Amino acid sequence: MPNRDMFEPHRRVLHTLNALGRKLVSNSDTKDMTRKIIAAGIALLPLSVCCLWRRDAARSPNTLRLEMVWGADRRRPFPGCLSLAGSISGRALETCRCQVAVDLARGPASAEKAMVSQRGLVSLLCAPVLSEGHAPDGVLQCFTGVSHVFSDLEIQVAEALALQAGMVWHMAGMRGEAARLKEELQTRKRVDRAKEVLMDQRDLTAEEAYRWIQKRSMDTRRSMRAVAETIIMSETTGHYTSIPHALDLLNKPPRK
Structure with a gap:
């Protein structure tokens, strides 16, 4: 019989993901669900900024469009689009796996490094947004304000949130x-x-x-x-x- 104590450290994570899953079934407001997913990322992970990007395959397949951002300084808003060429997000989409940069400033050149150079952001966890039966549609970017090594649990949480974002987009497409x-x-x-x-x-x-x-x-x-x-x-x-x-x-x- 499993020990209940083993779940205690993860109770908040499990409760939040379970609540999101319930709302996903009953809530048809795509924007509201996206906001809840981004807010969950800020609540569950040690983040300064969390943002969701989506690929616009019809207009510009090599560019991501900013869907929503939480925690960004309004004086330095994020750009509306992000090039996939030479980007960490591009690697996440290509490999369908999370990509991590512990220190963007000291790492190799990338679109994300240029984007956050004056925003005080240091580490990045980038999770691909997957929808059932489709190629990756976008990425969930998780930024910290200090150097941070993301744990396996934190990476799994980001993957779970990205998967729920993919389900939101998939269900919105089905309703349309x-x-x-x-x-x-x-x-x-x-x-x-x-x-x-x-x-x-x-x-x-x-x-x-x-x-x-x-x-x-x-x-x-x-x-x-x-x-x-x-x-x-x-x-x-x-x-x-x-x-x-x-x-x-x-x-x-x-x-x-």
């Missing part, structure tokens, strides 16, 4: 994809109903009705769903005498 698919399904339903109206009132085939909606969408610079809903409205309200008259609404500017 679900919303997109829901919107596509609703659009398809409205377009199908509008096709039925056109087929009934204009004696068109399904393909002709679809092309009619598509052309009207391009001519009026409105979405196919907006065109479809106007067609459906012309039938359900009976306010307009014909579909073309109903579609004249599309020439009006959208409501603000």
Whole structure:
């Protein structure tokens, strides 16, 4: 039977990580969860600054974008982006392993060394942010104000926090994809109903009705769903005498 005393030194770490895990399941606010993860890093590790960076693969795959920072001097804010070339963060992403620099000032040249040269930061623990089934998306940077040799437990805590950040991003992406698919399904339903109206009132085939909606969408610079809903409205309200008259609404500017 395990000795309970062996868990006592790590009780605060376990409690904090457990609380974060519970909030991760119930909290859909990506920014709020990111803030909680960064705050946990400051609370659990002997840090002066903790920041989260994310790779923008679509725009600049060799650059990290600053997502959030905690503890930085407002008079010397961190830059908004960080080059991966010759950086410690780049090595963390390439190897998918934590990278440590005990003394940035005395170490080899790096993007992080140049970034913190006037900010009074000394040691760095850099943990890659991984998401399931994907390449590393970013890094969690943990800075100390004095020279510090990170223990195995501290490295594991940083890895756990980085993993939770990856889960936050992954779940946000899944929610966005679900919303997109829901919107596509609703659009398809409205377009199908509008096709039925056109087929009934204009004696068109399904393909002709679809092309009619598509052309009207391009001519009026409105979405196919907006065109479809106007067609459906012309039938359900009976306010307009014909579909073309109903579609004249599309020439009006959208409501603000």
